[in-house]
Amino acid sequence: MTSIFAWNMRGFNQPRKKNADRFWVKEAKLRLGCWVETRVQEKSFQQVFSDTFPGWHYLHNYSHHRLGRIWVCWSGDVEIVPVMVSAQMIAVWVRFKDTADVFLASFIYGSNCPMERRELWREMEIKKRIKE
Structure with missing residues (x-):
C-alpha cells in the first residue's frame, strides 16, 4: 500500500512534536509526505529533520522562501525527481520502487497575497504542460 501524508505542523522544533511525528510516521508506515509551515529556520533544518526522520531524504524550498x-x-x-521548486510549490515525479507506480505530485502552500497567488497559478500552468 502506498502511504502519503501532508501536514501543517507549527512548532516542529519542540522535542515532544518531533517524537510524536517520528512515531506516527513509523507506525502508519508512511513513505512520502509533506510538512508545511514548520517554522523551522534553515540553520536548524538539518538537525530537526535528521532527528525526526532518520534515513529519510528531503527536498525543501528555503532557497525560494526564507521560512522554507x-x-x-x-x-x-x-x-523522487524534482520538477519545480518555488516559494509556494514543490512538484516532483514520484516512483514507488516496489510497485513501479509513477506519478507527478505537487505539494503546495499558497500565499494569502493575491499577487503572489497569481504567481502560483502561473507555475501550476507550467507544471501542467510538463505533465502533458
Whole structure:
C-alpha cells in the first residue's frame, strides 16, 4: 500500500512534536509526505529533520522562501525527481520502487497575497504542460 501524508505542523522544533511525528510516521508506515509551515529556520533544518526522520531524504524550498515553508520527505524505497521548486510549490515525479507506480505530485502552500497567488497559478500552468 502506498502511504502519503501532508501536514501543517507549527512548532516542529519542540522535542515532544518531533517524537510524536517520528512515531506516527513509523507506525502508519508512511513513505512520502509533506510538512508545511514548520517554522523551522534553515540553520536548524538539518538537525530537526535528521532527528525526526532518520534515513529519510528531503527536498525543501528555503532557497525560494526564507521560512522554507514546504518540506517534501520520503523513505528509501521511494524515488523522487524534482520538477519545480518555488516559494509556494514543490512538484516532483514520484516512483514507488516496489510497485513501479509513477506519478507527478505537487505539494503546495499558497500565499494569502493575491499577487503572489497569481504567481502560483502561473507555475501550476507550467507544471501542467510538463505533465502533458
